[in-house]
Amino acid sequence: MTLAGVISFSIVFYMFPPSRNCPPQFVIHEQQSESSSDKSNNSVSNAAEDKPILLLWVWPENYRFEFSDCKKFYNIDNCKLTDDRSLYTNSDAVMVYHRGISWDLSNLPPSPRPPFQKWIWLHLESPTNTKKIPGLENLFNLTLSYRQDADIAVRMRLKTRKKPAEDFVVPKKDKLVCWIVSNNDPSTGVSARNKYYQELSKHIKVTLFGRAYSWFLSYDEYYPTLSSCKFYLSFENSIHKDYITEKINGPLAAGTVPVVLGPPRKNYENFVPGDAFIHVEDFQDPKSLAEYLHLLDRDDVAYRRYFNWRKHLTPTPHLILQTQEFVLAICTACDYIARHRDYKEAHDIYDWYFN
Numbered sequence: 001m002t003l004a005g006v007i008s009f010s011i012v013f014y015m016f017p018p019s020r021n022c023p024p025q026f027v028i029h030e031q032q033s034e035s036s037s038d039k040s041n042n043s044v045s046n047a048a049e050d051k052p053i054l055l056l057w058v059w060p061e062n063y064r065f066e067f068s069d070c071k072k073f074y075n076i077d078n079c080k081l082t083d084d085r086s087l088y089t090n091s092d093a094v095m096v097y098h099r100g101i102s103w104d105l106s107n108l109p110p111s112p113r114p115p116f117q118k119w120i121w122l123h124l125e126s127p128t129n130t131k132k133i134p135g136l137e138n139l140f141n142l143t144l145s146y147r148q149d150a151d152i153a154v155r156m157r158l159k160t161r162k163k164p165a166e167d168f169v170v171p172k173k174d175k176l177v178c179w180i181v182s183n184n185d186p187s188t189g190v191s192a193r194n195k196y197y198q199e200l201s202k203h204i205k206v207t208l209f210g211r212a213y214s215w216f217l218s219y220d221e222y223y224p225t226l227s228s229c230k231f232y233l234s235f236e237n238s239i240h241k242d243y244i245t246e247k248i249n250g251p252l253a254a255g256t257v258p259v260v261l262g263p264p265r266k267n268y269e270n271f272v273p274g275d276a277f278i279h280v281e282d283f284q285d286p287k288s289l290a291e292y293l294h295l296l297d298r299d300d301v302a303y304r305r306y307f308n309w310r311k312h313l314t315p316t317p318h319l320i321l322q323t324q325e326f327v328l329a330i331c332t333a334c335d336y337i338a339r340h341r342d343y344k345e346a347h348d349i350y351d352w353y354f355n
């Protein structure tokens with residue numbers, strides 16, 4: 001966790017070094033009297049007043065965090081995030097967490113809605129794991145989801161770099177294939193991946209971790225454990241377009257080759273270069289996949305080719321504490337609201353979401 005924090009912080013710092021000009025400007029403006037102020041274009045304090053207010057109506061799953069984390073982890077600081085409902089009538093946007101909405105809609109924000117205000121539908125689960133609460137179809141202005149065609153699309157992305165990185169050193173490995181499984185509830189759609197795993201594990205040794213098994217990993221063991229495996233099973237719980245989660249980001253960030261099960265390879269390649277991962281659909285069956293993994297285990301040169309992308313792309317470790325599950329989504333919404341003032345209605349969200 002600390003390592004992840006340090007890495008992501010240093011990436012943010014590297015990309016956005018603090019400007020030397022800013023502090024003096026701020027000081028100069030502070031010294032001006034209110035009346036002599038000539039609305040300077042680059043005033044920090046004017047900019048602060050202009051920041052749109054984003055009201056988080058309920059904390060998703062009650063996982064609270066400091067709003068300053070948006071700046072700390074993602075350098076996002078262009079809106080005023082709040083959970084103070086007394087700011088409702090003045091809020092530019094209100095974010096409503098789908099799973100927090102009661103079936104009778106009684107806990108939605110009040111009407112009438114201020115005419116300038118936009119409501120954001122916040123939902124990160126796949127359709128398989130989504131309950132259709134009736135009455136939400138035409139209430140919102142913006143959708144926020146893992147889907148690329150959502151108004152606000154949320155995901156960890158690889159960053160391009162202009163100056164090639166020097167040779168990436170593959171971390172030391174003492175395990176072949178690993179898999180962390182925290183959810184094994186059949187109702188969440190996991191049967192496809194379980195079936196594949198059952199068959200695969202007959203042909204290759206898979207080391208299991210996670211809540212669903214006895215070997216529970218603590219948070220600070222997550223990245224080091226991933227690093228120590230040659231391959232990691234990035235198996236999504238349900239299969240939907242764009243539903244490509246932190247399950248692939250983890251191994252990419254840790255220096256491990258992801259073996260993915262999810263939407264088709266082409267969909268993955270919208271976000272991750274094709275030579276950075278292995279897709280189960282590249283193989284006729286789990287047995288042929290196992291044979292290929294054994295082959296790569298013996299052929300270090302071929303194995304190391306899976307890290308060539310590291311020269312021009314940089315992964316970012318995602319936040320792994322449970323209470324941090326929604327940090328990226330909420331910060332992304334903040335940034336979006338600050339950059340987009342357009343009028344927008346989101347109609348028939350279920351039509352869009354389920355079809």
Ligand SMILES: *[C@@H]1O[C@H](CO)[C@@H](O)[C@H](O)[C@H]1NC(C)=O
Nearest residue numbers: 036037038039040041042043
């Ligand atoms: C603000 O910007 C405009 C146009 O860019 C410029 O003409 C004006 O002098 C600037 N005002 C201040 C106070 O810097």
Ligand SMILES: *[C@@H]1O[C@H](CO)[C@@H](O)[C@H](O)[C@H]1NC(C)=O
Nearest residue numbers: 116117139140141343344345
């Ligand atoms: C937001 O959407 C609602 C419902 O469609 C609509 O009535 C309202 O005018 C929209 N507001 C803005 C600011 O886009």
